[in-house]
Amino acid sequence: MFDLYVVTDKGLSKGRTDAETARLAYEGGADAVQLRMKNADGAEMLAQAREIAAIAAEMDRFFFVDDRVDVAIASGADGVHLGQSDIPVEVARELMGTDAIIGVSVQTVEQAIRAQENGADYLGVGSIFTTSTKPDAVQAIGLGPVFEIRQAVDIPVVAIGGINRGNIQDVIRAGADSAAVVSAVVAQDDPRAAAHELRDLILKVRPHVPVD
Amino acid sequence: MFDLYVVTDKGLSKGRTDAETARLAYEGGADAVQLRMKNADGAEMLAQAREIAAIAAEMDRFFFVDDRVDVAIASGADGVHLGQSDIPVEVARELMGTDAIIGVSVQTVEQAIRAQENGADYLGVGSIFTTSTKPDAVQAIGLGPVFEIRQAVDIPVVAIGGINRGNIQDVIRAGADSAAVVSAVVAQDDPRAAAHELRDLILKVRPHVPVD
Numbered sequence: 001m002f003d004l005y006v007v008t009d010k011g012l013s014k015g016r017t018d019a020e021t022a023r024l025a026y027e028g029g030a031d032a033v034q035l036r037m038k039n040a041d042g043a044e045m046l047a048q049a050r051e052i053a054a055i056a057a058e059m060d061r062f063f064f065v066d067d068r069v070d071v072a073i074a075s076g077a078d079g080v081h082l083g084q085s086d087i088p089v090e091v092a093r094e095l096m097g098t099d100a101i102i103g104v105s106v107q108t109v110e111q112a113i114r115a116q117e118n119g120a121d122y123l124g125v126g127s128i129f130t131t132s133t134k135p136d137a138v139q140a141i142g143l144g145p146v147f148e149i150r151q152a153v154d155i156p157v158v159a160i161g162g163i164n165r166g167n168i169q170d171v172i173r174a175g176a177d178s179a180a181v182v183s184a185v186v187a188q189d190d191p192r193a194a195a196h197e198l199r200d201l202i203l204k205v206r207p208h209v210p211v212d
Numbered sequence: 213m214f215d216l217y218v219v220t221d222k223g224l225s226k227g228r229t230d231a232e233t234a235r236l237a238y239e240g241g242a243d244a245v246q247l248r249m250k251n252a253d254g255a256e257m258l259a260q261a262r263e264i265a266a267i268a269a270e271m272d273r274f275f276f277v278d279d280r281v282d283v284a285i286a287s288g289a290d291g292v293h294l295g296q297s298d299i300p301v302e303v304a305r306e307l308m309g310t311d312a313i314i315g316v317s318v319q320t321v322e323q324a325i326r327a328q329e330n331g332a333d334y335l336g337v338g339s340i341f342t343t344s345t346k347p348d349a350v351q352a353i354g355l356g357p358v359f360e361i362r363q364a365v366d367i368p369v370v371a372i373g374g375i376n377r378g379n380i381q382d383v384i385r386a387g388a389d390s391a392a393v394v395s396a397v398v399a400q401d402d403p404r405a406a407a408h409e410l411r412d413l414i415l416k417v418r419p420h421v422p423v424d
Contacts, residue, residue, distance in 0.1 A: 085255050
């Protein structure tokens with residue numbers, strides 16, 4: 001479903017807006033961007049979401065909004081990404097309809113199976129490695145659960161958490177369909193080049209029809 | 213539209229959940245409750261919202277959710293209350309439909325007129341007095357704007373911010389259709405009695421057909 005999935009973090013983005021970072025990530029070859037703005041006001045998040053949705057539509061890429069189903073719908077995003085403490089996936093599905101793509105963060109096989117049963121379209125699995133970009137993330141789970149979850153469900157598995165150029169191929173080899181990164185793209189001086197390199201690293205270990 | 217409008221604040225509620233506080237407020241005579249949970253996760257907010265929506269339906273009172281349109285829709289609330297930095301009222305209207313009741317916080321006549329033009333069903337005007345319960349509130353505006361805004365718009369004006377038993381009648385005399393309180397109900401040992409007293413004080417200066 002995805003190759004490289006990029007999650008925004010304004011605080012790491014060297015003064016760029018999330019929409020500016022998203023454009024650079026897409027230009028570098030990311031096929032999905034998730035707008036994550038913890039504690040942002042609705043108006044500010046909606047403004048960024050609408051900018052990114054327009055870019056994603058223009059470039060034919062995926063765009064997801066973290067947590068806020070209302071912002072996802074109002075911005076025209078492809079879907080929403082939900083954590084274990086966000087609105088349940090089945091509630092989001094009712095609000096968004098069958099065409100929306102809903103991702104769910106999971107840490108265990110049990111959570112993965114439940115998310116799939118409740119209608120998730122893909123899973124975010126992690127944090128794989130220790131990361132400082134998601135302060136509320138649980139302890140790193142390592143690569144073992146990626147493989148176990150990949151065996152247990154049919155929907156795509158996107159590994160996330162502490163992934164960078166040095167370990168991204170390990171993540172794909174462990175069974176992840178895709179890798180999601182935060183600082184490895186958004187905190188770089190050249191997010192476009194960083195995304196391009198990371199996507200190439202993924203495709204080298206998992207040959208895949210490019211999206212563009 | 214409303215007599216006494218109560219806004220929740222879990223941190224002030226002496227160990228009660230927001231749903232427990234809401235029930236006591238309704239029992240005391242509040243005809244509207246707004247669930248405000250700044251920085252709460254979606255699942256937690258939705259759970260509280262569903263509890264309060266059930267109580268409000270049972271008692272035939274109004275229930276609003278602060279900020280989160282998705283939680284408002286999913287919980288079956290009557291509507292949503294939006295600040296100036298939340299999702300715009302016209303976007304919320306598109307998501308919620310014509311039957312939803314949408315309130316907007318305003319501080320000035322200009323904001324009040326714009327909110328009405330954009331489809332707001334009522335206005336929250338404040339903070340009237342200095343208050344510690346809404347850390348991000350702008351400076352207290354006093355009673356003058358209540359009167360000015362009341363003259364400038366047709367929709368109900370709910371005054372909010374630092375309102376208590378000592379000043380609630382001044383607020384109604386200044387032209388507010390209703391008064392919203394936070395700590396004057398939710399932080400009390402007996403929120404039911406506090407709501408009852410505050411509603412009586414309102415009705416004494418503004419005779420009104422009781423809701424129950």
